[in-house]
Amino acid sequence: MDRKLLTVLGVSLVFALVVxxxxxxxxxxxxxxxxxxxxxxxxxxxxxxxxDIGTTVKAEDIRVVKIAASAFPxxxxxxxxxxxxxxxxxxxxxxEPVVDGRLAQRGSGAGLAPIIPVGMRAVxxxxxxxxxxxxxxxxxxxxxxxxxxxxxxxxxxxxxxxLQNILVLSAGKNIQVDxxxxxxxxxxxxxxxxxxxxxxxxxxxxxxxxxLVLRNGGDQIIEKTGGTNLTHLYGGKFRPDGTxxxxxxxxxPDEKPxxxxxxxxxxxxxxxxxxxxxxxxxxxxxxxRGTDRKVETVSIKNNE
Numbered sequence: 001m002d003r004k005l006l007t008v009l010g011v012s013l014v015f016a017l018v019v020x021x022x023x024x025x026x027x028x029x030x031x032x033x034x035x036x037x038x039x040x041x042x043x044x045x046x047x048x049x050x051x052d053i054g055t056t057v058k059a060e061d062i063r064v065v066k067i068a069a070s071a072f073p074x075x076x077x078x079x080x081x082x083x084x085x086x087x088x089x090x091x092x093x094x095x096e097p098v099v100d101g102r103l104a105q106r107g108s109g110a111g112l113a114p115i116i117p118v119g120m121r122a123v124x125x126x127x128x129x130x131x132x133x134x135x136x137x138x139x140x141x142x143x144x145x146x147x148x149x150x151x152x153x154x155x156x157x158x159x160x161x162x163l164q165n166i167l168v169l170s171a172g173k174n175i176q177v178d179x180x181x182x183x184x185x186x187x188x189x190x191x192x193x194x195x196x197x198x199x200x201x202x203x204x205x206x207x208x209x210x211x212l213v214l215r216n217g218g219d220q221i222i223e224k225t226g227g228t229n230l231t232h233l234y235g236g237k238f239r240p241d242g243t244x245x246x247x248x249x250x251x252x253p254d255e256k257p258x259x260x261x262x263x264x265x266x267x268x269x270x271x272x273x274x275x276x277x278x279x280x281x282x283x284x285x286x287x288x289r290g291t292d293r294k295v296e297t298v299s300i301k302n303n304e
Contacts, residue, residue, distance in 0.1 A: 042069045044097050045077040051092040053115060057083050062098060075099040087114035112169055112190065121198045122169055124190045125210055137189050141168045142217050145191075145201065149208030160227035161213075162200055165220060167192040 048063045055061075062080055076097045077083050086103040104114035112122050127137075137143060145163040150156075170190040189212065193201060204210055285296040 040069050041066045042072050043078045044072060045080055045083050046095050046097050047092045048094070050094055051088045051098075053088055053091055054112065055088050057086050057088065057098070057103070059084050073097045073099055075101055089115050115169065116192065119194070120192055121195055122190050123193050123198045123201045124188050125201065125205055125212075126187065127189050127210075127212065137168055137171055137212055137214065139168055139170050140217075142166065142215050142219075143168060143191070144213040144215055145204070146211040146213060147204040147208040148211065149204075154229075156229045156231065158227050158229040159211075161223070161225050162204055163193070163197055164222050165215065166197070 043064050044067050045062050046065055048061055051057065051061060059080060062083055064078075064080060076099050083098050083103065085106055088102060089104050090102045092098060092102055116122050143166050144161055145166060146159055147162050148157060148159040151158055168189060169192050171188075191201070201210075287294040287296070
């Protein structure tokens with residue numbers, strides 16, 4: 001056999017071996033991560049249905065799915081027994097992993113109790129359509145609390161802002177907004193307050209009339225107000241003599257406040273005095289004897 005032919009065959013064989021080795025290494029590198037990714041999974045507990053605030057998690061409310069270990073959420077659970085019988089503090093959607101920050105500890109109760117922070121109190125206020133801002137006070141909103149009443153030592157009614165930036169926990173029995181976001185007429189509103197604020201709200205509700213004022217949830221500014229009474233409302237003041245002076249137009253004639261009607265004295269009925277007896281009838285008798293003339297007066301009673 002020709003030596004040149006043998007040389008060409010040898011070089012070709014070596015080149016084939018090199019190419020095969022390169023392809024083998026590339027294929028092994030491409031297939032390695034896929035095999036590792038398929039085996040590197042972890043169990044995670046997710047919600048089988050929407051879990052509302054205040055509800056207690058039951059076994060049928062959750063299920064376990066497998067996800068990549070690299071995508072395992074921080075604070076999530078792998079075992080259902082770690083989640084069951086714990087109250088929900090924040091709504092959890094379907095297929096959303098259940099994390100520790102959304103749940104309260106076992107034994108903390110259901111309803112509002114789990115979502116009340118340590119050191120805070122939930123205070124319920126009776127409201128109507130006006131106080132409740134025509135039904136637009138919903139859980140999660142921020143309100144200011146105004147009170148209208150008669151302070152001691154003054155004869156004028158005054159309105160003051162007693163608390164600001166108060167969080168609404170519930171409207172009636174609803175502790176969260178429904179899916180449509182529509183307001184619901186509720187006879188009461190429960191707000192989150194400190195112990196000192198709870199005392200203020202309780203006293204205000206028992207001695208005056210409460211009004212809730214909506215505010216922007218992002219507005220954290222606390223305004224300083226001095227309150228408003230009837231004098232400020234009508235824009236003037238009363239002089240010591242009782243005349244009213246307009247604050248913006250002091251040259252206008254004074255207006256005296258309308259006097260209150262005084263109660264008329266009650267006169268007791270008294271019987272009429274007895275009639276005076278009639279005067280006696282006077283008669284005169286004239287006697288003439290010669291030149292003597294004598295006049296005699298005689299009184300005659302009416303009943304005689």
